[in-house]
Amino acid sequence: MSTTIPVGADPFDLAVSPDGARVLVANFSDETVSVIDTASLAVTATFAVTDRPRQVAFSPDGSTAYVLVGDVAAAIDVVDVTTNTLVTTIPGVGFLPTDLTVTADGRTAWVASFGAGSLSRIDLTTRTVVGSFRLGGRGLTAAVVNPDGSTVYALDSDGTLAFFDTATNLVTRNVAVPGSGPIALTPDSSTLYVSGFDGSDITLVDTATGTTTDTVALTGAPDRVRFSRDGGTAYAAVIGNDNIGRVVAIDTATRRVVDTTTVGQDPAGVGVTPDGALLFVANSSDATVSVIRLPLAPVFTAATPPTIATVGQAYSFTFTATGNPPPTFTVTSGTLPAGLTLTAGGVLSGTPTAAGASTFTVTATNGVAPATTTPPVTVTVAPVIVPAPDRLPAPLITSPADGQTVTGPVTYRGTGTPGAYIALVSFEGDTPPQSSGPIEDAFAAADPIQVAADSTWSRTIAITPGDYTTFAVEFRRDADGTVTLENTSPASEFVSYSVVAATVPVGAAPTAPAEAAPSAGRTPATSSATNLALTGSETSGLVGLGALLVGAGVALTVASRRRRSTAPSTSATTSIN
Structure with a gap:
């Protein structure tokens, strides 16, 4: 899949930034450089340079671009890439320039010139030309420097490939090749790919021995070549014999073409993003850049x-x-x-x-x-974890209030969970119930107190005068009518209060609560003078009551908060249903 991006006139070359975020395109006839954002695949800026741009290269950190400009007298425009502004121009870098190559450390640039066959050395730190070397021949057409900067490989139009030693400034070897087009060096510096721009194929040269080792056959004239980061694939722009532009992928191990993609007319510059995902091709006669999504x-x-x-x-x-x-x-x-x-x-x-x-x-x-x-x-x-069922919340007794003196009969009121039942347990003296009987009676009552939909409950009971403490427990019944600990609530706050007799008309008898029917297996305790159902010292069901009360948060040692002014009477307990 490919995309075409319009740029300026005659795009001769392009370069991909080290981080792969942008591509700079040298538009020769427009004297401009286009900036392509690789994320959006769109031109985001275009800036002018001082003359016709031929080649472009980045500094290693990607912050600076070096643009080789000039048709006759050559110069290098130094551009701040973050602002796309011209910083300075380095003049006098060559005559009839043909190529620009920069060392991996970004400190030195080399310019090949067709005029006089010269190779110019530029110090990019001081931004000055520090040397010019004539290599002979008819004129240089291409150059590339190895990563450590020790050797520049320069190609003459007569087919002579010179190995130039940058320490001695001498040519150490000349190799005859059939091509005169651009040259490219594999990432491991082992092999040169020499394009036969005049219509021949790509010739491979071993840099260690200076010998040609193979030829990649093409049906057209190859121009620039670029490599994937791992060096496994070479991408060459080719003007086909049928005048159709193509880019070919060459397996560098087998040295054979493995893929071909049609691009624009007269493809020249080529660039690959560092992640190997995108290939950019400058189509010089179409004023476009083709973008190819590479197999990855x-x-x-x-x-x-x-x-x-x-x-x-x-x-x-x-x-x-x-x-x-x-x-x-x-x-x-x-x-x-x-x-x-x-x-x-x-x-x-x-x-x-x-x-x-x-x-x-x-x-x-x-x-x-x-x-x-x-x-x-x-x-x-x-496995599924079944949470323990939530217990009912503790109910609240709102009447009588703690410390209140009530004239009988007593109306008990409070709040709770709608639909739940209320068990009221009252006792005299200092000792709470020692048997489960009262609360079991409340759980089993035929007409228990039930919390209304508005969360309130009430029940009026005739109580023998005396000092009492009462607490409440909410409960629900299972389908079979039983009540388990999981279906009960913690106990409410204890409420202590006094009950006094109402004025009784002459001849009337006071009423007293009916004694709760004993639970199965329990023996009714002897009644005291208060007429309450007593638990006395009976222990039947004590463990059951303890479990319910402890589960409800009630300690069996809790005493009533108020005492009668006279000596304590026999402890008595009743359930109020």
Whole structure:
């Protein structure tokens, strides 16, 4: 897939920034440079230079661009890339310039000139020309410097490839080649690719021995060549014998063409982004730049799914990987947890159905070697954890109030959970109930107090005068009518109060609460003078009451908050339903 970007007239060359974020295009006839943003694939700026630009190169940090300008007298325009402004111009760098090459450390530039066959050395720190060397021949057409800056390889139009030693400023070797076009050096500095711009093929030269080692056959005239970062592929702009522009991909191991893509007319400059994803080709006669998305092996960008899942709970994770074409994902070893599936798009999802650990690997493939596989991934599915049911909240007694003196009968009021029942337990003296009888009676009552929809409850009871303490517990009944600890609430706050008798008309008898019917297996205790149902020292059901009261947050040693002014009477307890 390719994209075409319009630029200025006669784009002769281009350069990709070291970070791959932008491309600078030298528009020869417009005397401008276009800036292409590689993310949006659009021209974001165009700035003027001092003369016709031929080549462009970046400093190693990408902050500065060096533009070789001039049709006759050559100069280098130094440009601040962050602002796209001209900083200075280095004059006198050559005559009839043909090529620009910069050392890997960014300290030195070399300019090849056709006029007089000279090679100029420019100090980029001081931004001055520090040497010019005539290599003979008819005129230089191309040059490239090796990464450490020790050798410049310069090609003459007569087919002589010179090895120029930058320490001695001498030519150490001349190699005859059939080409006269641009030259390129492999990333490992082992091989030169010499383009036969006059219509011949690409000739390969071993830099160690100075011998030609192979030829890449093409059907057209090759121009500039650039390499992928790993050196595995060379990309050459070619003007076909049919006058159709193409870019060819050459496998540098087999030295054969492995792919061909049609581009614009008269392709010249070529550049590859550092990640190997995009190839840019300057089409000099079309005033365009072609952008080709290159085949790219997949590389995982997200490959660590959550390691914990739960039976019955939805699970989802998306594996992602770069690559062109977009990769597909498959499980290549092990098995997924039951209930989960992996789509070709990398989505691992589903609802686990069984507890246990599953280990598997996922591979991303797109037809470009090598495929990539995750390390073993283990997902452990935990069983469903059923939370303990929430207990009912403690109810509240709002009447009588703590410390209040009430004239009987007593109306008990409060708030609670709508629909729940209320068990009221009252006792005299200092000792709370020592038997489960009163609260069991309340749980079993035929007509228990029930909390209304507005969260209130009330019940009026005739009480024998005396000092009392009362607490309340909410409860619900199971389908069979039983009450369990899980269906009860903590106890309410204790309320202590006094009950006095109402004025009784002459001849009337006072009323007293009916004694609660004993629970099965319990013996009724002897009544005291207060006419309350007493628990006395009976211990039947004591463990059950203890469990309920402790579960409700009640300590069996809690005493009433108020005492009668006279000596304590026999302890008595009643349940109020």
